[in-house]
Amino acid sequence: MNAPLRQAIVTGSAQAGPVVSVSGLAKDFNGNPVLRGLDFAVAAGVATALIGANGSGKSTALKCLIRLVEPSAGRVEMLGQHVAGLGARDLRRFRSQVGVVWQKHNLVPRLSALSNVVHGVQARMAGPRAWFQSLAPETVREEALACLARVGLEAKALQRVDSLSGGQQQRVAIARVLMQRPAIVLADEPDASLDPQSGEEVMRLLSGLARQDGLTLLFISHRMEHTLEFSDRILGLQGGRIVMDRATASTDAAQLRRFFEE
Numbered sequence: 262m263n264a265p266l267r268q269a270i271v272t273g274s275a276q277a278g279p280v281v282s283v284s285g286l287a288k289d290f291n292g293n294p295v296l297r298g299l300d301f302a303v304a305a306g307v308a309t310a311l312i313g314a315n316g317s318g319k320s321t322a323l324k325c326l327i328r329l330v331e332p333s334a335g336r337v338e339m340l341g342q343h344v345a346g347l348g349a350r351d352l353r354r355f356r357s358q359v360g361v362v363w364q365k366h367n368l369v370p371r372l373s374a375l376s377n378v379v380h381g382v383q384a385r386m387a388g389p390r391a392w393f394q395s396l397a398p399e400t401v402r403e404e405a406l407a408c409l410a411r412v413g414l415e416a417k418a419l420q421r422v423d424s425l426s427g428g429q430q431q432r433v434a435i436a437r438v439l440m441q442r443p444a445i446v447l448a449d450e451p452d453a454s455l456d457p458q459s460g461e462e463v464m465r466l467l468s469g470l471a472r473q474d475g476l477t478l479l480f481i482s483h484r485m486e487h488t489l490e491f492s493d494r495i496l497g498l499q500g501g502r503i504v505m506d507r508a509t510a511s512t513d514a515a516q517l518r519r520f521f522e523e
């Protein structure tokens with residue numbers, strides 16, 4: 262994407278409407294408020310970092326977007342849908358457009374990398390043909406192999422996932438997300454359980470692929486250098502409220518430090 266267009270999107274002056282629009286989002290657990298009314302919108306193609314101290318509500322906010330956690334109040338519109346109003350089947354269809362990369366990857370350890378990536382097709386295809394690469398149609402296997410190639414793991418396609426390194430496993434998880442052909446990718450500290458070098462490689466890969474494909478990326482980060490390097494925009498959460506919302510280009514390390522020091 263060219264720089265002026267990216268900047269226009271970041272500042273909200275581009276034509277495209279938001280892919281995520283959140284207003285008054287609140288969540289309490291057993292009467293304890295965790296999110297106290299979040300308002301933000303994310304435009305298509307923008308990489309947004311969600312930052313904040315431990316317990317500030319980052320994961321809860323991410324999960325509320327796709328109703329893995331049910332919000333207590335507020336409105337979430339995503340990909341043109343009012344998420345709270347979706348019935349079970351529409352919610353499944355909606356979630357299939359949202360790729361999620363977790364801190365722990367949720368792969369099936371005893372299956373091959375390729376079978377795990379084939380699973381990403383489940384939104385389009387049900388049953389055993391979406392479960393085992395050997396039963397999947399050739400076109401699906403080819404697409405899964407291409408996704409593995411994009412994360413640099415084509416040569417490991419038939420290797421069991423539990424024989425791969427942590428960084429390689431996270432790359433398989435990213436390939437599975439690509440297989441979903443998502444419109445938006447949410448990532449909850451995808452680098453957190455990796456050593457610094459593998460963590461950086463994973464973040465670089467994820468952000469590069471999102472850019473190449475024009476995907477909207479919303480990621481939680483605990484590393485200031487990743488926040489500055491891989492985001493276009495930064496949302497800072499404190500005590501369940503957004504207290505900072507800035508384009509990354511106009512943010513300096515001093516402004517960010519308090520979110521990482523607490």
Ligand SMILES: Nc1ncnc2c1ncn2[C@@H]1O[C@H](COP(=O)(O)OP(=O)(O)OP(=O)(O)O)[C@@H](O)[C@H]1O
Pocket residue numbers: 290295313314315316317318319320321322
């Ligand atoms: N299912 C739950 N039931 C009760 N309390 C919860 C639940 N999930 C989260 N919380 C609480 O909500 C608060 C925010 O948690 P959350 O995981 O969203 O924070 P976070 O900013 O992602 O933290 P971290 O950086 O440590 O991952 C915490 O106090 C946590 O204990």
